[in-house]
Amino acid sequence: MPMPPEMKRYTRRLFVTMTLYGIALVGANLWFRHAPPSGLLAYGVAVLPALPIMGVFVVIGRLMMEMRDEYIRMQFVRHSLIATGITLSVTTAWGFLEGFGLVAHMQGYWAATLWFSGLGVCVMANAVREYWRARA
Amino acid sequence: MNNNLRTLRAERGWSQQDLAERLEVSRQSVNAIETGRYDPSLPLAFKIAELFDRAIEEIFVSPSKG
Numbered sequence: 001m002p003m004p005p006e007m008k009r010y011t012r013r014l015f016v017t018m019t020l021y022g023i024a025l026v027g028a029n030l031w032f033r034h035a036p037p038s039g040l041l042a043y044g045v046a047v048l049p050a051l052p053i054m055g056v057f058v059v060i061g062r063l064m065m066e067m068r069d070e071y072i073r074m075q076f077v078r079h080s081l082i083a084t085g086i087t088l089s090v091t092t093a094w095g096f097l098e099g100f101g102l103v104a105h106m107q108g109y110w111a112a113t114l115w116f117s118g119l120g121v122c123v124m125a126n127a128v129r130e131y132w133r134a135r136a
Numbered sequence: 137m138n139n140n141l142r143t144l145r146a147e148r149g150w151s152q153q154d155l156a157e158r159l160e161v162s163r164q165s166v167n168a169i170e171t172g173r174y175d176p177s178l179p180l181a182f183k184i185a186e187l188f189d190r191a192i193e194e195i196f197v198s199p200s201k202g
């Protein structure tokens with residue numbers, strides 16, 4: 001079955017945002033290493049790598065809006081909610097563990113990594129389940 | 137929601153993939169509707185009914201009656 005047009009658009013947008021992320025991450029690191037910015041500029045440069053990641057959330061949101069298959073869309077929304085629940089639970093628990101001095105400090109951006117990982121695991125688990133349903 | 141989709145599909149000798157292509161949805165959607173794991177939206181239910189040239193209630197069993 002050919003890839004739906006909305007998935008092609010999603011793949012293209014994701015590629016663009018991840019490429020921008022790579023450029024922003026390397027660029028910001030090099031900037032701070034070789035000519036550390038100061039004042040307001042430092043804040044702007046430091047937040048640069050976060051912008052494409054925010055873009056990825058927009059890309060995912062647009063995919064949800066554009067998906068024409070309502071069942072697949074419903075599943076994707078469900079997976080996103082599960083990923084959100086996992087992320088909020090883990091970061092909340094980690095916050096308390098950190099507060100009591102039991103674990104090291106975790107940078108906030110790991111929340112995005114955790115969310116993407118949770119979404120990935122949900123999508124893969126669902127693909128396996130659908131595969132077995134199709135064979136049943 | 138219980139339904140007669142599998143029977144209607146079988147009468148025409150269509151696979152789930154055949155029906156999915158006619159409805160412009162995924163095969164997973166057809167499987168989920170047939171097995172009652174997913175209730176289609178009203179527009180999709182109408183599309184299914186029109187494809188089989190039946191009324192919606194001839195395909196889908198009302199939860200209050202089923």
